[in-house]
Amino acid sequence: MGSPRAALAELLAGNRRFVSGQPMHGHDVTAAAAASGDQQPYAVLLGCIDSRVPLEAIFDQTFGSICVIRTGGHVLDRAVLGSIEYVVGELGVPLVMVLGHERCGAVASAVDALRGGRSPGGALAHLVDQIAPAVTEVGVDDPRVHPMAVRRHVLRTVAALRADDRLAVPIAAGRLTVSGALYDLTTGEVTLLEP
Ligand SMILES: [Zn+2]
Numbered sequence: 001m002g003s004p005r006a007a008l009a010e011l012l013a014g015n016r017r018f019v020s021g022q023p024m025h026g027h028d029v030t031a032a033a034a035a036s037g038d039q040q041p042y043a044v045l046l047g048c049i050d051s052r053v054p055l056e057a058i059f060d061q062t063f064g065s066i067c068v069i070r071t072g073g074h075v076l077d078r079a080v081l082g083s084i085e086y087v088v089g090e091l092g093v094p095l096v097m098v099l100g101h102e103r104c105g106a107v108a109s110a111v112d113a114l115r116g117g118r119s120p121g122g123a124l125a126h127l128v129d130q131i132a133p134a135v136t137e138v139g140v141d142d143p144r145v146h147p148m149a150v151r152r153h154v155l156r157t158v159a160a161l162r163a164d165d166r167l168a169v170p171i172a173a174g175r176l177t178v179s180g181a182l183y184d185l186t187t188g189e190v191t192l193l194e195p
Contacts (some may be wrong), residue, residue: 004177007095015059025062035064043095046085074108100154101183154180
């Protein structure tokens with residue numbers, strides 16, 4: 001398995017191919033067949049369910065190259081954490097990336113809930129509760145609360161992952177990096193929030 005730095009470079013190179021309009025990978029059955037042996041992904045990505053942000057496409061990845069987890073507003077829960085621990089611990093991937101995006105509906109729900117003082121109820125309340133601290137940190141009345149809260153929520157998600165017991169060990173050993181990034185819906189570009 002390669003280094004965290006190489007994995008990040010590979011992922012960002014894929015996004016540049018996507019943005020340039022010259023993706024290398026198609027999603028056809030021959031690619032699926034070629035990757036049908038044991039999987040050796042080099043990264044696990046946690047993104048939002050938003051239909052405009054398909055992770056394999058925006059990073060121009062093929063079958064077998066990345067593991068993808070998507071929840072509303074890339075919210076963590078034990079199933080998500082367990083999945084990431086599996087990919088890191090059992091498959092040995094050197095990179096976890098959390099990808100937020102502009103105009104995130106889940107973040108908007110959290111802003112609306114805080115402004116209205118009402119929980120949406122149901123299981124959606126779990127998403128809102130997990131995102132709410134990022135909104136509060138920015139300030140619910142800040143005119144730029146949406147984009148700022150998206151950014152803050154990505155950084156909070158990254159921090160939560162870095163604090164996970166099972167991930168802290170490979171991070172300390174230099175075998176794993178957890179990165180946060182933002183996706184631009186218009187240009188298709190991915191920007192790292194921190195190195
Ligand atoms: Zn979203």
